[in-house]
Amino acid sequence: MHEMSLVRSLLRQVSELLLEHNGDAVKTIHVEMGPLAGVERVLVELAFEQLIEDSLCRGAQLVIDEVPLSAICLECDVEFDIKLFRFVCRDCESQRIRVTGGDEFRLIDVDIEVTSGCEVRT
Ligand SMILES: [Zn+2]
Structure with missing residues (x-):
């Protein structure tokens, strides 16, 4: 399933950001997808649910923006x-x-929680 590898690399990318910023947890992962991205929204959500448990992003929420x-x-x-x-x-x-526009699936921004209480937005 194409979505699996896509979400896997997305989570890897976000995990790297988390480590880079010395964060504790990822709160929100915001992505954008268009009709020509070649992915099914439901399959992305399913893959996300399956893969997130074994990643550093555990507990994060996926927000998908569908762009025209x-x-x-x-x-x-x-x-x-x-x-x-x-x-x-x-x-x-x-x-x-x-x-x-509308021909890709890409990461827009990530909400990372750090111990000091302040938030890092990328
Ligand atoms: Zn014209």
Whole structure:
């Protein structure tokens, strides 16, 4: 399952941040995913539940932001959100567009708890 390896590397990345900041625990892991990221939200959540227990991030909450698929038209420079996978420009109907967002799964920020009581945001 693709989501498993994705979540595994996500948790590894967050664990490194935790160690780097000498934190005690990870409170929140905030990620962003778009419709073209190639992952299923439910499978990500399932993989997260399974993998988190054996990681340093135990107890952390996963927050998934679903972002729209966005693009820019190479003819008229207008930026727009792609709806219903219709890959044409909103204004001029050109098919010469470039996807600018919504095609990835990535870490946005992490909330780390440290003993001193102050929080580190990355
Ligand atoms: Zn256009």
